[in-house]
Amino acid sequence: MHLSKILSFTILFFGFFIACSKSEPVVKTNNDLELISSEKINVSEASGLTINALGSSLYTVSDNTGNIYELSTDGTVIKEYAYNGNDVEGISMVSNNKVLLVEERTKEIVEYDLSSKTYNKHKVIYSNNDSNSGLEGIAINLNDNTIFILNEKNPGLLMRLRSDFSIIESYDLDFASDYSGIFHDKDLNILWILSDESKTINKCSLKGALIKSYATNVIKGEGIVVTNNIIYIVSDSNSTLYKFNKPTE
Secondary structure, rough: OOHHHHHHHHHHHHHHHHHOOOOOOOOOOOOOOOEEEEEOOOOOOEEEEEEOOOOOOEEEEEEEOOOOOEEOOOEEEEEOOOOOOOEEEEEEEEEEEEEEEEOOOOOOOEEOOOOOOOEEEEEOOOOOOOEEEEEEEEEEEEEOOOOEEOOOOHHHOOEEEOOOOOOOEEEEEEOOOOOOOOEOOOOOOOEEEOOOOOOEEEOOOOOOOOEEEEEOOOEEEEEEEEEEOOOEEEEEEOOOOEEOOOOOO
Protein backbone atom coordinates (compact mmCIF):
# COMPACT_ATOMS: atom_id res chain seq x y z
CA MET A 1 0.00 0.00 0.00
CA HIS A 2 1.31 3.44 -0.89
CA LEU A 3 2.34 5.73 1.99
CA SER A 4 -0.29 8.32 1.03
CA LYS A 5 -3.06 5.73 1.28
CA ILE A 6 -1.77 4.56 4.69
CA LEU A 7 -1.77 8.14 5.98
CA SER A 8 -5.30 8.74 4.65
CA PHE A 9 -6.58 5.58 6.31
CA THR A 10 -4.90 6.51 9.62
CA ILE A 11 -6.40 10.01 9.61
CA LEU A 12 -9.84 8.60 8.77
CA PHE A 13 -9.61 6.02 11.60
CA PHE A 14 -8.62 8.55 14.26
CA GLY A 15 -11.30 10.95 13.06
CA PHE A 16 -13.89 8.21 13.48
CA PHE A 17 -12.51 7.33 16.94
CA ILE A 18 -12.67 10.95 18.14
CA ALA A 19 -16.21 11.36 16.81
CA CYS A 20 -17.32 8.24 18.66
CA SER A 21 -15.62 9.31 21.89
CA LYS A 22 -17.67 12.54 21.85
CA SER A 23 -20.96 10.65 21.87
CA GLU A 24 -23.19 10.76 24.97
CA PRO A 25 -21.93 8.51 27.79
CA VAL A 26 -24.03 5.56 28.96
CA VAL A 27 -25.99 6.58 32.04
CA LYS A 28 -26.53 3.81 34.58
CA THR A 29 -29.80 3.94 36.50
CA ASN A 30 -29.31 3.67 40.26
CA ASN A 31 -32.24 1.73 41.69
CA ASP A 32 -30.81 1.45 45.20
CA LEU A 33 -33.27 2.34 47.92
CA GLU A 34 -32.55 5.02 50.53
CA LEU A 35 -32.09 3.46 53.96
CA ILE A 36 -33.81 5.33 56.81
CA SER A 37 -32.79 3.12 59.73
CA SER A 38 -31.94 -0.39 60.88
CA GLU A 39 -32.93 -1.66 64.31
CA LYS A 40 -32.08 -4.94 66.04
CA ILE A 41 -35.16 -6.93 67.05
CA ASN A 42 -35.44 -9.55 69.77
CA VAL A 43 -36.73 -12.23 67.39
CA SER A 44 -34.51 -15.12 66.35
CA GLU A 45 -34.60 -15.88 62.60
CA ALA A 46 -37.42 -13.45 61.79
CA SER A 47 -39.13 -14.65 58.63
CA GLY A 48 -42.14 -12.89 57.14
CA LEU A 49 -43.68 -9.52 57.93
CA THR A 50 -47.12 -7.93 57.95
CA ILE A 51 -48.79 -4.80 59.36
CA ASN A 52 -52.11 -4.04 61.02
CA ALA A 53 -54.78 -1.83 59.43
CA LEU A 54 -53.82 1.21 61.52
CA GLY A 55 -50.16 0.91 60.56
CA SER A 56 -49.21 0.93 64.24
CA SER A 57 -47.93 -2.64 64.67
CA LEU A 58 -45.90 -5.08 62.61
CA TYR A 59 -46.11 -8.86 62.97
CA THR A 60 -43.39 -11.39 62.19
CA VAL A 61 -42.76 -15.09 62.79
CA SER A 62 -39.67 -16.86 64.04
CA ASP A 63 -38.25 -19.70 61.98
CA ASN A 64 -36.49 -20.76 65.17
CA THR A 65 -39.23 -20.74 67.84
CA GLY A 66 -42.19 -20.96 65.44
CA ASN A 67 -43.98 -18.23 67.43
CA ILE A 68 -45.63 -15.01 66.24
CA TYR A 69 -44.36 -11.62 67.43
CA GLU A 70 -46.07 -8.23 67.44
CA LEU A 71 -43.57 -5.40 66.97
CA SER A 72 -43.74 -1.64 67.18
CA THR A 73 -42.66 0.11 63.98
CA ASP A 74 -39.22 0.66 65.54
CA GLY A 75 -38.80 -3.10 66.12
CA THR A 76 -39.60 -3.37 69.84
CA VAL A 77 -41.36 -6.63 70.72
CA ILE A 78 -44.84 -5.82 72.10
CA LYS A 79 -46.29 -9.31 72.42
CA GLU A 80 -45.46 -12.94 71.66
CA TYR A 81 -48.03 -15.52 70.54
CA ALA A 82 -47.26 -19.20 71.10
CA TYR A 83 -47.59 -21.37 68.02
CA ASN A 84 -44.55 -23.66 67.76
CA GLY A 85 -44.98 -24.11 64.03
CA ASN A 86 -43.03 -26.30 61.64
CA ASP A 87 -40.64 -24.11 59.57
CA VAL A 88 -42.90 -21.03 59.51
CA GLU A 89 -41.81 -18.70 56.70
CA GLY A 90 -44.49 -16.06 56.08
CA ILE A 91 -47.32 -14.09 57.67
CA SER A 92 -50.16 -11.86 56.45
CA MET A 93 -52.74 -9.86 58.42
CA VAL A 94 -56.37 -10.66 57.62
CA SER A 95 -58.07 -8.69 60.42
CA ASN A 96 -57.26 -7.33 63.87
CA ASN A 97 -57.53 -10.82 65.34
CA LYS A 98 -56.51 -13.10 62.48
CA VAL A 99 -53.32 -13.79 60.53
CA LEU A 100 -52.34 -16.30 57.89
CA LEU A 101 -49.04 -18.18 58.10
CA VAL A 102 -47.22 -20.47 55.67
CA GLU A 103 -45.16 -23.51 56.62
CA GLU A 104 -42.48 -24.31 54.07
CA ARG A 105 -41.84 -28.02 54.56
CA THR A 106 -45.43 -29.16 55.09
CA LYS A 107 -46.74 -26.75 52.40
CA GLU A 108 -49.61 -25.61 54.59
CA ILE A 109 -51.41 -22.33 55.20
CA VAL A 110 -52.33 -21.73 58.83
CA GLU A 111 -55.26 -19.58 59.96
CA TYR A 112 -54.24 -18.28 63.38
CA ASP A 113 -56.61 -16.49 65.78
CA LEU A 114 -54.62 -13.96 67.84
CA SER A 115 -57.36 -13.69 70.49
CA SER A 116 -57.86 -17.38 71.26
CA LYS A 117 -54.41 -18.53 70.05
CA THR A 118 -56.11 -21.35 68.15
CA TYR A 119 -55.49 -22.30 64.53
CA ASN A 120 -56.56 -24.36 61.52
CA LYS A 121 -54.27 -25.77 58.86
CA HIS A 122 -54.90 -26.09 55.10
CA LYS A 123 -52.72 -28.12 52.74
CA VAL A 124 -51.81 -26.43 49.44
CA ILE A 125 -51.87 -28.97 46.64
CA TYR A 126 -49.29 -28.24 43.95
CA SER A 127 -46.35 -29.94 42.30
CA ASN A 128 -43.23 -29.60 44.44
CA ASN A 129 -41.20 -32.43 45.95
CA ASP A 130 -38.44 -30.28 47.49
CA SER A 131 -39.22 -29.85 51.19
CA ASN A 132 -36.61 -27.11 51.60
CA SER A 133 -37.76 -24.97 48.68
CA GLY A 134 -41.44 -24.75 49.44
CA LEU A 135 -43.82 -22.04 50.59
CA GLU A 136 -41.93 -18.92 51.55
CA GLY A 137 -44.32 -15.96 51.63
CA ILE A 138 -48.01 -15.08 51.85
CA ALA A 139 -50.08 -11.94 51.23
CA ILE A 140 -53.81 -11.38 51.26
CA ASN A 141 -55.45 -9.06 48.74
CA LEU A 142 -58.08 -7.33 50.87
CA ASN A 143 -59.62 -5.82 47.73
CA ASP A 144 -61.08 -9.21 46.74
CA ASN A 145 -59.97 -11.54 49.59
CA THR A 146 -57.79 -13.66 47.33
CA ILE A 147 -54.46 -14.91 48.67
CA PHE A 148 -51.00 -14.88 47.11
CA ILE A 149 -48.30 -17.35 48.09
CA LEU A 150 -44.74 -17.90 46.88
CA ASN A 151 -42.78 -21.03 46.20
CA GLU A 152 -39.18 -20.11 46.99
CA LYS A 153 -37.41 -21.68 43.98
CA ASN A 154 -37.09 -24.81 41.84
CA PRO A 155 -39.44 -23.51 40.55
CA GLY A 156 -39.96 -19.86 41.50
CA LEU A 157 -43.73 -19.66 41.58
CA LEU A 158 -46.50 -17.19 42.43
CA MET A 159 -49.86 -18.77 43.22
CA ARG A 160 -53.20 -16.99 43.57
CA LEU A 161 -55.72 -18.73 45.83
CA ARG A 162 -59.38 -18.45 46.68
CA SER A 163 -60.49 -17.84 50.25
CA ASP A 164 -60.96 -21.62 50.61
CA PHE A 165 -57.22 -22.01 49.78
CA SER A 166 -57.74 -23.69 46.41
CA ILE A 167 -55.48 -22.45 43.62
CA ILE A 168 -56.98 -20.13 41.00
CA GLU A 169 -53.85 -19.74 38.91
CA SER A 170 -50.06 -20.10 39.08
CA TYR A 171 -47.42 -17.88 37.50
CA ASP A 172 -43.76 -18.74 36.85
CA LEU A 173 -41.26 -16.22 38.23
CA ASP A 174 -37.87 -15.69 36.61
CA PHE A 175 -36.60 -12.23 37.63
CA ALA A 176 -34.59 -13.28 40.73
CA SER A 177 -32.62 -16.20 42.14
CA ASP A 178 -35.24 -16.91 44.80
CA TYR A 179 -38.43 -15.40 46.27
CA SER A 180 -38.53 -14.92 50.03
CA GLY A 181 -41.31 -12.47 50.90
CA ILE A 182 -44.43 -10.87 49.45
CA PHE A 183 -46.78 -7.98 50.24
CA HIS A 184 -49.94 -6.80 48.49
CA ASP A 185 -50.14 -3.02 48.04
CA LYS A 186 -53.85 -2.34 48.46
CA ASP A 187 -53.74 1.22 47.12
CA LEU A 188 -51.68 0.48 44.00
CA ASN A 189 -53.11 -3.05 43.66
CA ILE A 190 -49.69 -4.51 42.94
CA LEU A 191 -47.32 -6.96 44.63
CA TRP A 192 -43.95 -6.29 46.20
CA ILE A 193 -41.83 -9.44 46.07
CA LEU A 194 -38.60 -9.78 48.02
CA SER A 195 -35.59 -11.83 46.96
CA ASP A 196 -33.14 -12.98 49.62
CA GLU A 197 -30.44 -14.24 47.25
CA SER A 198 -30.68 -11.43 44.68
CA LYS A 199 -31.01 -8.79 47.45
CA THR A 200 -33.79 -7.00 45.61
CA ILE A 201 -37.27 -5.63 46.18
CA ASN A 202 -39.39 -6.17 43.10
CA LYS A 203 -42.52 -4.26 42.15
CA CYS A 204 -44.77 -6.66 40.23
CA SER A 205 -48.20 -7.01 38.69
CA LEU A 206 -50.75 -9.35 40.25
CA LYS A 207 -49.56 -11.98 37.76
CA GLY A 208 -45.94 -11.68 38.83
CA ALA A 209 -44.75 -9.62 35.86
CA LEU A 210 -41.81 -7.45 36.91
CA ILE A 211 -42.47 -3.70 36.80
CA LYS A 212 -39.27 -2.48 38.47
CA SER A 213 -36.51 -3.90 40.65
CA TYR A 214 -34.73 -2.08 43.50
CA ALA A 215 -31.42 -3.16 45.01
CA THR A 216 -30.83 -3.49 48.76
CA ASN A 217 -27.85 -4.64 50.80
CA VAL A 218 -30.03 -6.61 53.20
CA ILE A 219 -28.65 -10.06 53.97
CA LYS A 220 -31.32 -12.79 54.22
CA GLY A 221 -34.26 -10.44 53.76
CA GLU A 222 -37.30 -12.65 54.35
CA GLY A 223 -40.24 -10.37 55.08
CA ILE A 224 -41.58 -7.16 53.53
CA VAL A 225 -44.26 -4.54 54.28
CA VAL A 226 -44.92 -1.47 52.14
CA THR A 227 -46.85 1.57 53.40
CA ASN A 228 -47.55 4.92 51.74
CA ASN A 229 -43.98 6.11 52.23
CA ILE A 230 -41.92 3.38 53.93
CA ILE A 231 -40.71 -0.11 53.04
CA TYR A 232 -39.97 -2.40 55.99
CA ILE A 233 -37.79 -5.52 55.64
CA VAL A 234 -36.83 -8.09 58.27
CA SER A 235 -33.62 -10.07 58.07
CA ASP A 236 -33.56 -13.73 59.07
CA SER A 237 -29.82 -14.00 59.78
CA ASN A 238 -29.12 -10.82 61.76
CA SER A 239 -32.53 -10.19 63.39
CA THR A 240 -32.82 -6.65 62.11
CA LEU A 241 -35.73 -4.47 60.96
CA TYR A 242 -34.80 -2.19 58.07
CA LYS A 243 -36.72 0.90 56.96
CA PHE A 244 -36.34 2.34 53.47
CA ASN A 245 -37.96 5.30 51.78
CA LYS A 246 -40.60 4.03 49.38
CA PRO A 247 -39.68 4.99 45.79
CA THR A 248 -42.03 7.43 44.06
CA GLU A 249 -41.80 5.69 40.70
